Amino acid sequence: MKKSLILAIAAALFSLTVQYIRAEEININTLIPVKIYITTHDDVYKFNALGVGIEELKDGYIEARVTREKIDELISSGWKVEGRTIEKVDPKIATQYHNYTQMTSFLDSIHSLYPAITKKVSIGKSVQNRDLWAFLVTDNPDSNENEAEVRLAANIHGDETVGRELCLAMIDSLTKVYGSIITIKDLVDSREIWFMPSLNPDGYELNQRYNANSMDLNRNFPVPDGSIGEDDTYNNEVETQRMIDFWSGKRGVLSLNYHGGALVANYPWDYTVVRCPDDALAKEVSLGYSRLNPPMYASTVFDSGVTNGWDWYYVYGSLQDWSYHVTSCLDITMEIGTKWPPASQLPSYWSDNREGMLYFIRQAGWGLQGIVTDSLTGLPINWASVVPFGIDKPVYTDTIGDYHRMLMTGQYDLIYSAIGYHEKWADEVRVRIDSVTNLDMQLAPILITGIVSDSGGGNPIPGALVEIVGLRSDTTDSGGTYQLRWNQDDYYSLKASAAGYTTVIYDSLKFENDSTINFSLSTDSGVAGRPGVNVFITRLEQPYPNPGRSGIHIRYQLAASGPAVLDIYDITGRRVKSLPQGTVPAGAVRTFTWDGSDRFGKKVSAGVYFCRLTALGIERSVRFIMLK
Ligand SMILES: [Zn+2]
Structure with a gap:
């Protein structure tokens, strides 16, 4: 055989091997820790196309791990690349923290002292068979009550350890003073506070960022755009999958996950420049934490110690984006300083973060809340959705029908719906971010x-x-x-x-x-069943084309004869045009074309719009997009 053919076969075999390589076979030693210098902040957005995952963004450079081959490639395309050493933690210092065994017995001892207000749950095992602990602090920990759920998690990066100790310290404090300080008792009684001190216990024991399969767990979650992790080829690691299983069943409101290596509160999205539906709220709760953490708030790098994730540097597959996208639980990536400082510094970290933690626990239960029930039976409706009109992010009721929706202070039209029930609107509801507004809702079954x-x-x-x-x-x-x-x-x-x-x-x-x-x-057995009876339903179909450019077609049908109106709203809830339809006969499928003009005949700007059909005393609405 010719040499070139042999090489071609070898290359084909190699690419097959690479394609089917299993996560646990990837050897981290083949990846070299480097600094890559950048000149402008926009440079950080180029690394995805280059196949380089950013571990940390520092002043003037990024930290990453790449192959020898990639280093050559980067240098030849003009990047300045330098090796960097990974700091090893003095094991004498590390032992002053709680290692896995100490952490486990700490949680056990707290639970045995305060069984009435705590519960320790293993959500599954890590790669190296350590339990992934979730520790609940609330009154009646075994029953699901009308209480907001909040999560404080840490240590998804094994060598970022301070948050883990903060979680343990907060568990200790809350339980200790529960019997003596009434405000803490009220807080614990009115929230379900989940602590997850270590999402990556193997990484902690191994003194490394990654899990035991050398995977970065904060790049391993499903991305809202449908891909998985940083390069769309990662399989979910077992720690990731257990977290997904555990939290998907919850109706969490607010959460944070602690990191080290920077000092900033980072809010969604990480994966896209597009602002998240709750952008103002996400920034506000991040600021709420930062204001209570003096070094963070005094940041000279970040305005008031907070940043949008993408504005800092993009991350695909973060816990934060998954949590908010899939579970509607607004998650903040909390970078709180040095990754693994000497234990002697832990008290000062505790004093910088304690008030912020308490603020988060309080904030989770503020805003709009209530119970959604069946109007006939009075029974709670599970998984009913509550959407503030114009904010494309529903929250869902829990098994006892309770929902909790943080909102910026303002006035909202709310849409309540559930499968098998008539949709119901609550108009012009005033809500505050810093207190509770109660609104129970009854939905009528179809x-x-x-x-x-x-x-x-x-x-x-x-x-x-x-x-x-x-x-x-x-x-x-x-x-x-x-x-x-x-x-x-x-x-x-x-x-x-x-x-x-x-x-x-x-x-x-x-x-x-x-x-x-x-x-x-009929008693006459000679006549077959299935008579030609027409049954009509009231429905509003998804407008087409969507997105629309010069106009859209809206198709609808009424169950009975009656007058119908179509209204077009923009994302802020402002009605831009009303389109009366006259009296529509039962069962007739009508198509109406809206030319994209507002009530003054002017073309509307590009963006998200809603069409609402009002007829026969009911309302249906659909969302669509108009382009320029
Ligand atoms: Zn981290």
Whole structure:
């Protein structure tokens, strides 16, 4: 064989190996710690295309780990690259911290002293089989109460250790003074405070940033854009997956995760220049912490000690972005100084951060809250969504129906919805960021009712079985009537049967409104069922094209005849145009084209808009985007 062919085969084999290499086989020793000097801040946005993950952004350079080959490539394209040494921590100092064993027995001892207000949970095991501890401080820790959930986590980077000790110190303080200081008792009783002192216990024991598979866990979470981690090829590490499993089931409001290496409160997003829906709020709670941390607030690098994640440097796969995107829990990356300072400095870190921690715990329970229940049964509705109109970030109710939504002080229109229920708006609700506004909400279930009667004489048939096929059923009363809940977001068949009659089935039904479906059953077994009865629903479809440029088409249908109005709102909730539709007959599918002009005939600016259909006493709304 020719040499070039052999090389080609070798290259092909090599690329296969690289492609299928498993995470645990990556050897960190092949990556060299370097400083890469930058001239302007915009340089930090070039590293993703170069395949370089930023570990830290310093003054005038970034820190990263790259291969020998990558170093050559960077130098030849004009970057100044230098090796750097990784500081080793004096093991004598490290032992003054709580290592894994000490941390575990510390948590055990607190729990045995205060079992009524604490709970220790293992959310799973690390690569090296250490428990990932979550420690809850609240009254009645075994029951889910109407309380905001807040999370203080640390040590996702194994060598950034101060936050871990702050968590333990706060657990110690809260439990110790619970019985004697009334404000602390109130705080603990009215919040569910989750501490996660070490998200990467292996990294701590190994004295390294990474987990035991040499993976950076704060680059390992699903990214809101749909990719996974820094280069879209990472598999979720076990520590990441356990965190996802644990927190996805919660309705967390606010959280922080502690880091070291800088001194700044960093708020979402990390992965994109686009501002997050709660940008003003995210900045405000970051400032709230910073103001209570004098060295952070006095920062000469960051304005008032806070920064938007992307503005500082981009990160793909951070816990912060995942937490906010998937669970609606606003998460702040809290950089609090030196990574692993001597233990003698821990008291001063504690004094700098203690008030900020308490502020976070308090803030999580402020804003709008309430309980969402079923208007017929009074039972709580789980996973009902609450959206402030114009802020594209819902929060969801917990199993006992409670929701908690932090908001900047202001006036909001709120949309409450849940599968199987009529959407409900609460208009012009005044909310403050620094106190609690209570608003309970009852949602009416979507009901299907009707009469089952004899097709011959028209007499009602008592005892007939009416069934949403595969889901639930009701038996008709003496008047032949039935009632069923339609709490499905999908198509189902509705079937009526009675002894001596031919069964009738209506196929492919989906209801977004209360509806009456009558059945007329025949005793004549020669006639097949499935009569041609038209069943209509009120619906507003997603406008198209979306995004729209010169205009959009809006299609809708009404369940019954009546006047309809379409209104267009901008993202701030301001109505830009009203489009009366006149009286629309039942079941007719109408398409209306909006040319993108406001009430003065002027073309609206590019951005997010909402279309609201109002008819028959109900409202439907959909979101779309207009381009320039
Ligand atoms: Zn870190």
